[in-house]
Amino acid sequence: MSNTSLLMTSTSAGGPAAAFVSFFPLILIFVIFYFLMIRPQQRRIKEQQATIAAVKKGDEVVTAGGIKGRITRVTDDEAEVEIAPGTRVRVVKSTLSQVLTRSAKPAND
Template identity: 55%
Template structure:
């Protein structure tokens, strides 16, 4: 019963190598979380920003609320979307979740 504290004190005096060995799993966990969670989320955010920045008149979109419509006009940070014939709503660019079909620019015939 009295020998247990003596063994605990002797085991703790090993030095800096043990502290470094305890630090390695923490670094590995952070690296795994970065590659499995943080990096893919940043890529998705970048793709969404690019998609929203390239919206133009005539694109068919889906909003975060599930409304499907066609872009009628584009302003700075605002879109006017036609969801039915004669029915237009104003949305912020950030509320667009997906572009279903993009309008192609008309090619100049020479």
């Protein structure tokens, strides 16, 4: 019984310093998680939003539904996408998931 009472007094006698030491690994894990997971994801989201905001006529795009097409007209929040010859649909720019740039030329052309 004396060992149990000795153990209880030593942990409760630490105060705020002991509480910090016990929470330090948890804090360290959160900081590592932030720099390895959250921050790079936020950077990718910003890059994608900038790419979608800069879409222009003639760019090839893929919508969130998986439809590929070419931009024929752009307004502030909408884009007109030609998905087949003579078939155009209006989509909200935020639903564009990928912009396939036309500036990249094939190697054999």
